[in-house]
Amino acid sequence: MAIAVLDALDNARTQWYHVTAIMIAGMGFFTDAYDLFCISTISKLLGRLYFYQPGSQKPGKLPKNVNNFVTGVALVGTLAGQLFFGWLGDKLGRKKVYGVTLVLMVICAICSGLSFGSSPRAVMGTLCFFRFWLGFGIGGDYPLSATIMSEYANKKTRGAFIAAVFAMQGVGIIFAGLVSMVVSKIFLMNDNAPAYKGDDFHNVLSAQPQADFMWRTVLMLGALPAILTFYWRMKMPETGRYTALIKGKADQAAMDMGQVLDIEIDADRDKLAQFKAANNYSLLSQEFWARHGMHLIGTSTTWFLLDIAFYSQNLTQKDIFPAIGLIKKEPQMNALREVYETSRAMFITALLGTFPGYWFTVVLIEKLGRFIIQLVGFFMMSMFMLIIGLKYDYLKEENNRLFALLYGLTFFFANFGPNSTTFVLPAELFPTRVRSTCHAISAASGKAGAMIGAFGIQSYTLSGNTKKIRKAMLILAATNMIGFFCTFLVSETKGRSLEEISGEDGGESGNQTTSIPAGRLSFSRQQGNRRPSDAVQGQ
Numbered sequence: 001m002a003i004a005v006l007d008a009l010d011n012a013r014t015q016w017y018h019v020t021a022i023m024i025a026g027m028g029f030f031t032d033a034y035d036l037f038c039i040s041t042i043s044k045l046l047g048r049l050y051f052y053q054p055g056s057q058k059p060g061k062l063p064k065n066v067n068n069f070v071t072g073v074a075l076v077g078t079l080a081g082q083l084f085f086g087w088l089g090d091k092l093g094r095k096k097v098y099g100v101t102l103v104l105m106v107i108c109a110i111c112s113g114l115s116f117g118s119s120p121r122a123v124m125g126t127l128c129f130f131r132f133w134l135g136f137g138i139g140g141d142y143p144l145s146a147t148i149m150s151e152y153a154n155k156k157t158r159g160a161f162i163a164a165v166f167a168m169q170g171v172g173i174i175f176a177g178l179v180s181m182v183v184s185k186i187f188l189m190n191d192n193a194p195a196y197k198g199d200d201f202h203n204v205l206s207a208q209p210q211a212d213f214m215w216r217t218v219l220m221l222g223a224l225p226a227i228l229t230f231y232w233r234m235k236m237p238e239t240g241r242y243t244a245l246i247k248g249k250a251d252q253a254a255m256d257m258g259q260v261l262d263i264e265i266d267a268d269r270d271k272l273a274q275f276k277a278a279n280n281y282s283l284l285s286q287e288f289w290a291r292h293g294m295h296l297i298g299t300s301t302t303w304f305l306l307d308i309a310f311y312s313q314n315l316t317q318k319d320i321f322p323a324i325g326l327i328k329k330e331p332q333m334n335a336l337r338e339v340y341e342t343s344r345a346m347f348i349t350a351l352l353g354t355f356p357g358y359w360f361t362v363v364l365i366e367k368l369g370r371f372i373i374q375l376v377g378f379f380m381m382s383m384f385m386l387i388i389g390l391k392y393d394y395l396k397e398e399n400n401r402l403f404a405l406l407y408g409l410t411f412f413f414a415n416f417g418p419n420s421t422t423f424v425l426p427a428e429l430f431p432t433r434v435r436s437t438c439h440a441i442s443a444a445s446g447k448a449g450a451m452i453g454a455f456g457i458q459s460y461t462l463s464g465n466t467k468k469i470r471k472a473m474l475i476l477a478a479t480n481m482i483g484f485f486c487t488f489l490v491s492e493t494k495g496r497s498l499e500e501i502s503g504e505d506g507g508e509s510g511n512q513t514t515s516i517p518a519g520r521l522s523f524s525r526q527q528g529n530r531r532p533s534d535a536v537q538g539q
Helices: 004-011 016-037 039-050 064-092 094-113 120-152 158-189 201-207 209-220 223-235 240-246 250-260 269-278 286-315 317-323 335-368 370-390 392-398 400-415 418-424 432-461 466-489 498-502
Strands: 521-524 529-532
Touching: 004 240, 004 498, 016 039, 016 064, 016 094, 016 120, 016 158, 016 223, 039 064, 039 120, 039 158, 039 209, 039 335, 064 094, 064 120, 064 432, 094 120, 094 209, 094 223, 120 158, 120 240, 120 418, 120 432, 158 209, 158 335, 158 418, 209 335, 240 250, 240 432, 286 370, 286 400, 286 418, 286 432, 286 466, 317 335, 335 370, 335 400, 335 418, 370 392, 370 400, 370 418, 370 466, 392 400, 392 466, 400 418, 418 432, 432 466, 432 498
Parallel strands: none
Antiparallel strands: 521 529
C-alpha cells in the first residue's frame, strides 16, 4: 500500500536539511554524553574535598554507596525519562516533546553545579537530586532523536544518518575529558594552596577553593550545547510519517516536508484511512506481539547486555587508568592535578579508541548491515575482555602498552558494534504508532544494564583491587557473548522502507516467507511478522 508522502521521503535524495537534522539531534546526544560521563572525571575530587578525615594522611574518598549514587543516579533518571518521553512522543508527537527534554537538561545541568548543603552528605544529596532529573531529560533524547531521524531519512542512508546522530555521543565523551582537562589545568595554574589544612569540612574546602569551583564549572558547562540547540530544535517540523499516519493529515505532512526538503509530495489522502485501519493496534495487543514481540525482546536484551559492559568500562576508567599506567600513582597528588591526569587519560582513550568506532559504523553500516556489525562487535569485545581478564596481572605489571591497546580495542568494537546498532535497530523495526515507545523500552533496558555496571561492577573495581578488576572483566566477557547470541532475535533492516520493515504496508517483508492458504495468516520467518493475507483483508 504505497502512500505518496512516505514514498517521497524514502526516495528523496540526500540534501542539506538531512545534515541539519543530524546536527540538531546530534547536539542533543553530545550533551547527553557530556553530562553522563563528565562525572567520572570529578568523582575522586568530590571524595577528596568532602570526605577527608581530619588528621588522616590519606586523601578523602567517597564512601562506596555515595560513589555509586553520584555516578549512577543519572542513569536511573535516564531510564525513567526514556520510558516517559518515549511514550509521550507517540501520544503527542515527536516535536512537542523534543524541546521539553532540552529545557530540563539545561536547568538541571546548571543546578548540579550549584549543589549546596551544610555537610558533605547534604551537598552530595543535592547533587544526586539534580542529576536524577538531568538524567530524566537525557532519557527523553534517546527515543525522540532516533525516531525523528529515522522518519526524516531516506531508506538508502537511514542507518548512516541514525548512526551519525548517535556518533555525537563519542564527541560528547571526548569533550567530557577535554573540558575537564582544560578547566582543571586553568584552575591548577592559579592554585597554590596545600592539599588540605584544618580539621573540619569547611576548612578543607577553604584549603582548595579552586577545586570546589572546578567541579561545579565542569558540570554547568553541560548546559551550553543544549542552550545553543534549543532554537533550531523548535524550528523543526513534525515528522511527515507521524503527521500522515498517526494524525491522518496527509496535506499537512506534505506541506511540512515540502518546506524543509526539496521534494514534490502528493497528499494521497485516500489511502490513509485504509492504512491506519490496518495498523491500529496497541503495544499490549496480541497482534503487536505476534508481529513484533520477538524483535522487542531482541532489541531490549542486546541493549541491556551491551550497556552492562559499556558503562562499566566508562565509569570505572578512573580505576583502570592507574593500573595500566595512564595516570601517575602519587598518594599526595594535588586534587586538581589528579582531575587533570584522569581527564587527560579519558580524553586519549576516547579519542583513539571510542571515537573512531562510532564513525566506522556510520561509514560501513549501509554496506555491512546492522546485523553483521552487531555480531562482530559483541564477539570482539568478548574476546578482548577475556584476554584482559585471564592475563590481567601480566598485562598490568609487564606490558602496559598492550594492556592499553586491548582496553582501547574493547571501546572501538563497542562503538563499531552494538553500542551503535542497538540504537539504530529499534528506530527501524517497529511501526510508526509505537516506534518511539518501543525504542524507549529498548533504551530503558539498556539503562537497566548500565545501572548494573554502575552499582554492581563498580563495587568490584572501586578499590582498584586487581582480583576484582580481573573478575569483572571475565564477567563482562561472558555478558558480551550472551549479547552475541541474542542478536539473532533481530533482523537486518538496510535498504528497505520503515513500512516494509514493520509490515505496515500490508506486504510481506523479508526474503524467506512461508505462505499459508487463503483465509489464514501468512508468516515471515525472517521478520517474525504475522499479517492478514489478501484473502482475509478482503473478507
